[in-house]
Amino acid sequence: MRLLVNMIGLVSWLMLLPFAQAANTAQMLFDKYQNSVLQVVVIDVESGEKSSIGSGFLVQQGDVVVSNYHVVASIIEEPDRYRLEYVTEQGDTGQLTLLDIDIINDLAILQHGKSIQHEHAFVLAQQRISKGADIFSIGNPHDLGMSIITGTYNGQPEHALYQRILFSGSLNPGMSGGPALNHLGEVIGVNVSTGGSGIGFLVPASYLVALLQRVEQANQQAINFAERIESQLFKHQQMYIGDLLAQPWQSKSLTQQLETPERIAKFIQCWGKSATGDDEDYNSVERTCAGQKSIYLGGDLRTGHLEYHIHLFKNRQLSTLRFYNMYERSFSNHYSGFSAAAEDQLSERSCNSDLVQLGEHVWKVNFCSRRYLQYPSLYDVAVNMAATGQADQGVIANLRISGCGQEEGLQLAKKFMESITWKP
Amino acid sequence: MEAIILEIRYKHQQQAIYMRPQGSSISMGRGFANTIILDDPFVSAHHAQLELDAAGQWQLTDQHSDNGTLYQGSKIEQTKDIHLGESFTMGDTTLRLIAATTAVAATHIRQDVQGYVAMLSQARWSWLLTIVLTAAWLLLSDIRSSDHFDAQSVAMAGAVMLFTFCLWAGFWAWIGKTLKKRTAFHLQLSVMVLFSLLLELLDVVISYVEYMLSSQLVAQILSYTLNVALSALLLYVCLWIATHRSKLFKMVFSLTLSIGLGVFMLSAQWMVEGYMGGNRDVSTVLKPPYAMTLPAVSMEQYFTRNAQLLGDIALE
Numbered sequence: 001m002r003l004l005v006n007m008i009g010l011v012s013w014l015m016l017l018p019f020a021q022a023a024n025t026a027q028m029l030f031d032k033y034q035n036s037v038l039q040v041v042v043i044d045v046e047s048g049e050k051s052s053i054g055s056g057f058l059v060q061q062g063d064v065v066v067s068n069y070h071v072v073a074s075i076i077e078e079p080d081r082y083r084l085e086y087v088t089e090q091g092d093t094g095q096l097t098l099l100d101i102d103i104i105n106d107l108a109i110l111q112h113g114k115s116i117q118h119e120h121a122f123v124l125a126q127q128r129i130s131k132g133a134d135i136f137s138i139g140n141p142h143d144l145g146m147s148i149i150t151g152t153y154n155g156q157p158e159h160a161l162y163q164r165i166l167f168s169g170s171l172n173p174g175m176s177g178g179p180a181l182n183h184l185g186e187v188i189g190v191n192v193s194t195g196g197s198g199i200g201f202l203v204p205a206s207y208l209v210a211l212l213q214r215v216e217q218a219n220q221q222a223i224n225f226a227e228r229i230e231s232q233l234f235k236h237q238q239m240y241i242g243d244l245l246a247q248p249w250q251s252k253s254l255t256q257q258l259e260t261p262e263r264i265a266k267f268i269q270c271w272g273k274s275a276t277g278d279d280e281d282y283n284s285v286e287r288t289c290a291g292q293k294s295i296y297l298g299g300d301l302r303t304g305h306l307e308y309h310i311h312l313f314k315n316r317q318l319s320t321l322r323f324y325n326m327y328e329r330s331f332s333n334h335y336s337g338f339s340a341a342a343e344d345q346l347s348e349r350s351c352n353s354d355l356v357q358l359g360e361h362v363w364k365v366n367f368c369s370r371r372y373l374q375y376p377s378l379y380d381v382a383v384n385m386a387a388t389g390q391a392d393q394g395v396i397a398n399l400r401i402s403g404c405g406q407e408e409g410l411q412l413a414k415k416f417m418e419s420i421t422w423k424p
Numbered sequence: 425m426e427a428i429i430l431e432i433r434y435k436h437q438q439q440a441i442y443m444r445p446q447g448s449s450i451s452m453g454r455g456f457a458n459t460i461i462l463d464d465p466f467v468s469a470h471h472a473q474l475e476l477d478a479a480g481q482w483q484l485t486d487q488h489s490d491n492g493t494l495y496q497g498s499k500i501e502q503t504k505d506i507h508l509g510e511s512f513t514m515g516d517t518t519l520r521l522i523a524a525t526t527a528v529a530a531t532h533i534r535q536d537v538q539g540y541v542a543m544l545s546q547a548r549w550s551w552l553l554t555i556v557l558t559a560a561w562l563l564l565s566d567i568r569s570s571d572h573f574d575a576q577s578v579a580m581a582g583a584v585m586l587f588t589f590c591l592w593a594g595f596w597a598w599i600g601k602t603l604k605k606r607t608a609f610h611l612q613l614s615v616m617v618l619f620s621l622l623l624e625l626l627d628v629v630i631s632y633v634e635y636m637l638s639s640q641l642v643a644q645i646l647s648y649t650l651n652v653a654l655s656a657l658l659l660y661v662c663l664w665i666a667t668h669r670s671k672l673f674k675m676v677f678s679l680t681l682s683i684g685l686g687v688f689m690l691s692a693q694w695m696v697e698g699y700m701g702g703n704r705d706v707s708t709v710l711k712p713p714y715a716m717t718l719p720a721v722s723m724e725q726y727f728t729r730n731a732q733l734l735g736d737i738a739l740e
Binding site (some may be wrong): 320321323324327328331332347349350351352353354355356357358362363364365366367368369370371373376379384386388389390391394406409410413414417418 | 639705706707708709710711712713714718719720721722723726727729730731733734735736737738739
């Protein structure tokens with residue numbers, strides 16, 4: 001009996017051992033680095049109070065502070081209204097100025113005016129980490145005080161357009177911009193967002209290496225941030241839309257009659273749905289494909305998103321007139337066009353509405369676009385098209401791209417339209 | 425001059441005219457030149473006259489009418505004093521002069537309401553016509569709509585028609601004080617219900633125009649213009665059937681009301697679209713192949729236009 005109790009005790013202890021180890025590491029890392037993690041505070045100049053908070057950490061012998069772009073975005077948008085400050089674990093405060101940003105990967109490099117008391121500045125991890133390894137994220141959630149959170153490294157989705165490390169652990173608002181460390185205390189990523197309960201995302205440290213190099217080379221020259229954002233966005237869309245245009249698209253039939261692009265790129269995910277109408281009057285099959293993430297620009301404005309949607313209708317029992325009434329209404333409903341968020345930062349929408357000969361069929365096509373007021377080389381483009389000419393069948397297809405160049409938007413819209421083959 | 429009420433009773437019909445005479449006399453007869461026009465074949469063109477003398481007494485004079493004017497059962501030969509509350513008869517019409525006090529006015533409002541109720545209960549074939557035309561209207565919209573022809577939509581359409589019918593009857597009970605013919609009400613009701621059918625048809629035509637022009641804006645403006653023209657015409661016809669009003673009045677009244685209503689409806693629609701996000705700059709009309717085949721542009725042409733469009737987006 002006693003042996004059994006001992007056995008159970010031993011087994012339990014062995015099972016708890018890894019947790020105890022992780023807890024020890026966390027404690028050790030926190031003790032070592034707590035003075036190198038700062039709270040980054042955006043102060044509303046008028047009221048003198050904080051308007052938003054995030055985290056940041058010291059790198060390069062403590063000379064510069066790393067944080068997220070979205071933490072400091074408001075001082076780029078309205079430099080007269082806001083200023084940046086840091087608060088250390090000891091409660092010391094000081095000014096921060098912005099050195100450079102990476103809008104695509106949501107990173108910002110900041111400079112602090114005076115020397116901050118710290119023992120160990122962070123270094124970036126050189127070697128890869130394997131799935132399942134413990135990682136430790138530090139930050140100040142909800143302004144509750146500097147915290148360390150233990151989680152698990154769960155890899156990096158290989159083909160994502162915006163590379164993020166999947167962190168299985170709980171990140172909370174206020175921790176954005178804080179470091180995520182391996183067990184040696186080296187930075188493997190920067191806390192950036194949460195995907196709901198127990199899922200967090202980190203920006204891989206490799207992007208930070210490139211940005212820090214650029215800051216070093218720039219030698220503290222003043223930067224026009226609007227121009228920098230625009231050029232980063234423009235290059236990014238040139239790169240990924242260029243790839244989309246260069247390679248042939250995999251086609252997949254939605255039903256026997258309709259060939260449509262399936263996943264046109266690996267960062268796109270597709271979902272399907274099929275249904276019959278009320279009283280089984282008609283059948284419908286649809287496929288929706290979209291990129292998984294987008295780029296935060298500031299306020300309610302996001303960009304860098306791509307999605308498309310194909311919807312096939314087949315009449316079963318309705319008269320042609322009624323079928324077309326339903327079809328027309330679906331076309332009009334599908335016509336959501338652009339997101340209504342942050343419309344003040346975009347131009348009015350312009351559209352071309354025409355009947356277009358595409359292959360053997362005539363399609364009703366609405367091509368619409370609007371322009372970013374602050375970044376005039378960038379556009380949102382939407383194509384909404386519906387097939388005509390068949391009494392008891394119809395296809396509706398939509399494409400929406402946000403933040404593309406003029407040429408890229410046009411080419412992609414054209415390629416999308418031509419990639420649909422309908423054989424009713 | 426003090427206001428009076430002239431109560432006019434013709435067969436089963438009764439109306440009261442509240443008036444504050446501009447001169448000191450009120451002329452009565454079948455002719456259009458009279459102050460009070462009486463729609464009674466037994467009344468002469470210039471039948472009789474009421475005058476207020478310097479002492480404030482109303483005096484009735486027969487204007488050499490064919491059938492004479494009766495006061496207390498006998499034809500009047502010369503001028504007679506008429507006291508407030510007394511009545512006199514011309515042809516089949518009996519008139520009574522009443523002091524326009526509040527209490528009397530209230531009585532007449534009650535009589536107006538009774539008249540309105542009577543109008544609703546007597547308009548039997550108008551009811552029948554409304555029901556038949558509502559059914560036709562429902563059928564017409566059902567052919568176009570893929571929604572189901574269920575009890576709810578029938579009840580809804582019925583309620584809308586009933587409401588319009590009562591509103592319309594109320595309008596004519598009110599305007600009926602200068603009504604030419606009693607049957608005018610039935611006629612106008614038919615015109616109105618036919619008008620809503622016509623609008624339904626017009627809607628179909630407009631959507632074809634939108635399909636051809638590819639612009640909701642043009643279609644909307646066209647639709648409202650046609651609506652305004654049609655409703656002005658309808659109102660003019662109704663006024664022509666029903667009242668003795670002048671041509672100018674009929675024209676101004678029907679045009680002002682229709683244009684006002686049209687502008688109000690269009691701006692309301694645009695306001696809602698502005699709020700909800702409408703698609704005015706695009707067309708989403710799709711029509712069955714047997715209804716329409718139109719020439720299409722090639723992809724090259726379309727994308728030349730699109731490139732132009734992108735180039736022209738201004739940064740205001």
